[in-house]
């Protein structure tokens with residue numbers, strides 16, 4: 300990766316780290332802050348610590364190196380910060396600085412990031428500070444977000460990676476479509492203003508794109524990589540010149556690798572001094588194969604929703620074998636890439652004893668020359684931080700030093716966190732590591748929890764409570780363990796029926812709208828479903844109980860408002876679905892979907908009516924069975940989802956088991972009464 304070239308930032312992140320160090324060490328009269336000596340010639344992130352003649356500590360390094368050195372000094376004195384949901388822990392007295400602190404250090408992976416979801420501008424200052432303390436250096440932003448917060452990020456030493464959907468930000472249609480419709484995609488003989496990509500073959504568009512990108516980079520000199528990824532979704536140009544850029548295989552399969560390869564090469568040539576970031580997924584996953592040689596300044600974002608029991612590149616894991624193959628191909632081609640991960644996604648507060656896998660992953664990435672790693676995480680306060688901090692902290696520690704011993708890292712956590720209960724809690728961690736022995740893979744499917752749960756963990760936990768009854772972290776572990784245990788029995792009450800009998804009159808269905816992680820309901824804000832079939836039509840009545848009717852969210856897109864989703868399987872084709880979104884104010888959007896092809900212009904004949912009272916909103920939905928190609932009740936299969944934002948954080952509640960979405964094999968089936 301490019302070093303941060305903004306020299307002002309060099310001082311800023313080190314100065315800010317020193318300010319924090321001063322705050323934390325103020326209660327220790329004999330401790331003086333380290334002397335920081337900038338040395339721009341040192342590699343990015345590298346730092347050297349030595350003793351001064353006066354008995355103090357001197358740290359030498361570049362911008363990032365100085366920050367890492369200052370925080371390493373804090374850790375050497377015993378300061379720890381386990382999770383953004385907790386405050387930094389400062390011991391009563393400083394520890395003697397260990398010999399291993401002195402000498403020269405350099406992070407094992409150059410790219411170390413987290414992406415905070417579910418907060419404004421993807422920026423949670425507390426999570427960002429936690430990242431800065433633990434040596435992370437990347438976050439994911441749009442160019443606009445990167446610009447709006449650039450001073451805060453400079454202080455934290457967090458560099459914005461703008462490898463996100465970005466065509467519409469770089470060449471907004473609102474600004475250019477009127478004068479240059481030819482820059483936008485030709486679809487069905489018409490240039491499309493909204494919801495599509497760009498006419499990538501158009502040379503004038505390319506120049507305008509490069510000019511706009513140059514302006515953005517001028518405002519954001521620290522951004523790296525600079526992303527130039529297509530907009531989310533599809534809508535590719537069908538003009539002759541764009542098609543001519545595609546390969547024969549593209550034209551047969553509906554992919555667009557050829558045009559993306561050509562455009563990426565153009566931008567990489569245009570910006571030789573910038574690291575350019577691009578996704579390698581969707582219908583342009585293989586574009587890099589067409590570039591020979593690959594531009595040296597191109598970095599790929601390798602998205603991997605993988606099994607977390609095994610390494611991402613474990614060729615023997617049935618889920619991860621495809622990622623292993625892909626990594627081999629990329630590395631053989633000399634491609635630069637980092638891993639884009641989803642650690643906490645849909646698992647929330649449940650146990651995730653994957654810290655050893657994480658350590659093995661980081662070691663392998665270092666050996667194989669992967670640039671680094673970025674995972675989606677939640678903002679402060681989310682319960683997922685209470686269950687995932689060991690995995691995320693392990694990633695952070697190992698990325699700084701892949702030679703570290705993961706067991707020694709956990710020993711340290713226990714010693715610094717649990718006081719007299721350290722030994723018992725160390726056993727507790729070991730018991731949880733066995734959690735994966737009873738699952739073949741860990742892809743965060745709801746049914747995996749029962750097998751990962753370790754009743755044996757009760758014993759070391761009791762020993763810990765005996766050893767240090769007042770330790771707040773032991774108390775926290777007890778609360779967490781009891782919540783997991785309670786959830787195991789609780790969740791059994793909310794398993795939806797696999798099959799429901801339907802008659803001509805509405806009847807309440809034995810199904811439950813549960814959260815994917817907890818598999819339980821929010822009793823006061825539960826939803827219920829009634830259904831009937833008569834005269835060739837299906838009737839659905841969905842009731843959303845709501846304690847915060849005043850907080851219901853309404854925005855221009857149906858999907859981002861409080862809404863229900865109804866999916867019906869196609870009566871003929873097993874993997875095809877008909878998908879309805881209906882907001883609390885009665886707006887409807889519908890698509891016919893099969894694989895990556897979503898047709899939002901699908902002509903349906905459903906009607907909806909919404910009723911509202913002080914404590915609920917009710918959706919009445921009606922559709923001819925023929926819309927779903929269903930001729931017999933036995934062919935009817937469905938899944939329902941409620942997207943609730945009234946509580947201030949998105950809750951996705953669905954039947955069955957958190958919602959089956961496009962997975963028709965899991966749909967609830969109907970039969971005639």
Ligand SMILES: [Zn+2]
Nearest residue numbers: 498536538541
């Ligand atoms: Zn075109």
Ligand SMILES: [Zn+2]
Nearest residue numbers: 606609616740
């Ligand atoms: Zn696996």
